[in-house]
Amino acid sequence: MRRVIIAGNWKMNKNISESIDLANAIKRSLYNVEEVEIVVCPPFTSLSDVNEIVLESNIKLGAQDVYWEKEGAFTGEVSSPMLKNVGCEYCIVGHSERRQFFGETNETVNKKAKALLKEGIMPIVCVGEKLEDRKANKTFDVIKDHVTNSLAGLTKEDMRKVVIAYEPVWAIGTGVNATKEQAQEAHKYIRALLKDMFDGTVAESARIQYGGSVKPDNIKELISQEDVDGALVGGASLKADPFVQIVRGCL
Ligand code: PEP
DSSP: OOOOEEEEEOOSOOOHHHHHHHHHHHHHHHTTOOSSEEEEEOOGGGHHHHHHHHTTSSEEEEESOOBSSSSSSOTTOOBHHHHHHTTOSEEEESOHHHHHHSOOOHHHHHHHHHHHHHTTOEEEEEEOOOHHHHHTTOHHHHHHHHHHHHTTTOOHHHHTTOEEEEOOGGGTTTSOOOOHHHHHHHHHHHHHHHHHHSOHHHHHHOEEEEESSOOTTTHHHHHTSTTOOEEEESGGGSSHHHHHHHHHTTO
């Protein structure tokens, strides 16, 4: 049985006091939810304060990015030991916004995932096609490229700690979510790739989140799909109410 995982990606939103308010509101509303794994990913500047709130609660802390070196002259970067030290159990890597605006590639995603795993932090590895890829019937090619190269060299043991987020770029922040059929088709394909790369056990146990305009009114149909094991939520994670409803929609 794969445990459903709902993660909120706050992106570059929320100052420290806003982050504290949001984390407190989520914690208050979801304190009794054990069936779903709940993760919040605030910006770096709020990690420490949000950690104080979620510490010893059912809410886990995640970061939105990491650099693969441990320490040194890498101005502006944050390492996996630093994330561990501030309380992160998860970290998003390869988000499409990082691929689009910051030159993230499968190769850098791979290095980041390995650095996180060394520290015992679970990477949430984002993959997914752009609209032009889908229109050109290249959806599966892009997914295969992202999955095989981002996870290259990981062991079966590593894969127990990896979460994959299928995020079609055309669905992110657009209000247009993938249909449940489109999501299921992509997730099933990702699971088949994992079987080829690793084995059937890894494929069956790997959690694959869907991301892209997830809202309280579409979570139920998405999560009902056999291979959809959760959601990575952007816009709807910025207020407690919709995020809480999304989590509750998975119960
Ligand atoms: C995201 O940024 O990961 C995301 C899925 O955003 P949204 O939910 O706003 O589409």
